[in-house]
Amino acid sequence: MVKTRRALMFIVFLLLGMLISLQFRGIINNQENNISVREMALRLEAEEAEGRKLLEELNSLETEWSQLLNNIGSRQQDPEIMELIRQRDYEYFRAGLTNVKGDGIVITMQDAQTAGDMNIEDYIIHDADITGILNELRSNGAEAISINGERILGTSKLVCAGPTIFLNKSRYPPPYVIKAIGDPDTLYDAIDQLPNVAVMRLYGIRIDIRKEYDMIIEKYRLYESVSEWLSNLEVATE
Amino acid sequence: MKLFKTMALTLVCLLLGIAVAWQYNSVNENLVLAQYEKKNLSQLVEELLLERENNERLRARIEELQQEVAALKDDENMDMKYVEDLKQSILMARVMAGLETVKGTGLVITVESGGQIRVRASHIQELLNELKASDVQAISVNDERIVATSEVREAGDYIMINGRQLVPPYTIKAIGDPDRMERSLNLMGGVLSKYQVYDFNVSLEKNDNVVIPGVRDDGTVIRTDRLTPVVP
Numbered sequence: 001m002v003k004t005r006r007a008l009m010f011i012v013f014l015l016l017g018m019l020i021s022l023q024f025r026g027i028i029n030n031q032e033n034n035i036s037v038r039e040m041a042l043r044l045e046a047e048e049a050e051g052r053k054l055l056e057e058l059n060s061l062e063t064e065w066s067q068l069l070n071n072i073g074s075r076q077q078d079p080e081i082m083e084l085i086r087q088r089d090y091e092y093f094r095a096g097l098t099n100v101k102g103d104g105i106v107i108t109m110q111d112a113q114t115a116g117d118m119n120i121e122d123y124i125i126h127d128a129d130i131t132g133i134l135n136e137l138r139s140n141g142a143e144a145i146s147i148n149g150e151r152i153l154g155t156s157k158l159v160c161a162g163p164t165i166f167l168n169k170s171r172y173p174p175p176y177v178i179k180a181i182g183d184p185d186t187l188y189d190a191i192d193q194l195p196n197v198a199v200m201r202l203y204g205i206r207i208d209i210r211k212e213y214d215m216i217i218e219k220y221r222l223y224e225s226v227s228e229w230l231s232n233l234e235v236a237t238e
Numbered sequence: 239m240k241l242f243k244t245m246a247l248t249l250v251c252l253l254l255g256i257a258v259a260w261q262y263n264s265v266n267e268n269l270v271l272a273q274y275e276k277k278n279l280s281q282l283v284e285e286l287l288l289e290r291e292n293n294e295r296l297r298a299r300i301e302e303l304q305q306e307v308a309a310l311k312d313d314e315n316m317d318m319k320y321v322e323d324l325k326q327s328i329l330m331a332r333v334m335a336g337l338e339t340v341k342g343t344g345l346v347i348t349v350e351s352g353g354q355i356r357v358r359a360s361h362i363q364e365l366l367n368e369l370k371a372s373d374v375q376a377i378s379v380n381d382e383r384i385v386a387t388s389e390v391r392e393a394g395d396y397i398m399i400n401g402r403q404l405v406p407p408y409t410i411k412a413i414g415d416p417d418r419m420e421r422s423l424n425l426m427g428g429v430l431s432k433y434q435v436y437d438f439n440v441s442l443e444k445n446d447n448v449v450i451p452g453v454r455d456d457g458t459v460i461r462t463d464r465l466t467p468v469v470p
Contacts, residue, residue, distance in 0.1 A: 009250075012250055016254045022261065023260055037278075037282065044285055051292055054297065068307060069310065088324055088327055091331035092331050094460055096335070098468070099467070100468060101467075102465050131367050142387065143462060144386075145386070153334075153386045154336055154383075154387075155376070158371070159371045223292055223296055223299060226331065226334050227326075230334060232413055234340060235333060235339070236341040
């Protein structure tokens with residue numbers, strides 16, 4: 001009886017000791033890393049929310065601005081001004097500065113759920129995988145492309161940054177949703193038959209392709225006026 | 239004595255209970271934090287700074303637009319400035335689309351096979367991606383401007399861009415920060431070190447006056463026949 005009791009006590013104390021040391025080790029580790037990590041994560045979240053608000057504000061201002069211009073133009077009843085307004089709308093549309101609508105495909109890409117025994121790098125999506133798909137879309141007549149809502153232009157930046165990608169001026173985690181307007185059948189077949197898509201699928205990377213009709217692709221997000229953004233360029237056309 | 243033993247045991251059990259609860263709690267908390275754990279502190283700080291910079295730019299742009307809107311509301315009688323502004327915004331949109339010839343400081347890179355391995359579309363594509371990653375503002379390959387719809391593909395022994403067949407040597411022009419572009423091309427394991435392995439002949443030149451032609455405007459490169467503008 002006494003023996004069992006002793007043994008019981010021994011186990012209880014052993015557990016207590018282990019728990020306490022575990023707890024303290026955890027606390028010491030966390031204090032250094034996690035408190036500042038959490039603090040940063042909270043700040044980042046706040047900043048991102050602020051960014052979304054600012055973008056909305058900018059969007060409505062842009063709408064107001066272009067409506068004002070149009071109103072002034074039509075009040076003028078000046079054919080030259082009307083023509084200039086028409087041209088401006090057209091060039092904005094071609095430059096990717098207008099939301100556009102059309103038929104096409106949507107590709108959704110997601111890292112493999114579990115990494116197998118090959119190199120871990122093979123189970124996540126890389127920038128080259130995405131740029132390869134973009135190139136294939138363009139080769140098959142895509143007229144407008146976006147990834148996670150970021151319009152892709154000729155000079156768009158697309159780089160891997162850890163488990164996320166950096167697109168234009170922002171960072172996005174997976175899943176990556178690529179939208180392309182063009183002939184839905186042509187685009188679908190081209191991507192579905194792409195050798196690299198088969199390889200990625202083999203590694204468990206989930207790639208879903210579907211045809212979509214009447215979808216909207218958003219305009220390029222400008223964080224400054226075009227002339228400020230392209231300040232390194234001097235127009236040389238005579 | 240018996241009382242003391244019971245009390246001691248109670249105390250120990252109580253402590254154990256508290257310790258278990260405490261531990262459980264902090265494990266839970268760590269699970270919440272785990273989603274950030276993949277990102278280390280420096281990554282978070284980097285993202286935060288980036289987001290701040292973007293927001294700063296947005297604020298400046300909003301202020302600028304607010305002034306423009308106010309000026310438009312104020313100014314009832316339209317003068318030449320309105321027409322000038324319109325013309326300027328048309329021109330800038332065309333620059334952005336790649337329809338205008340532009341010049342500026344940048345890099346001129348030529349790439350040619352060293353005899354062993356042919357320069358393929360994917361090699362050029364990799365170089366273009368690297369340049370785009372360094373905030374380039376205009377790029378061309380053998381004077382074919384790279385625009386939003388530009389593809390780079392194999393065409394027999396050569397490569398094809400904007401539906402045109404290009405022959406080597408390939409000359410890539412890029413307007414942007416030349417030092418930054420050069421640094422990223424020269425990274426270890428980067429594009430230029432791969433080119434070296436392939437024995438390509440490569441030349442790289444910084445130039446203050448890189449001229450990049452606009453893309454042809456015949457509806458075959460910048461295509462819009464399947465797009466409808468959505469006006470708010």
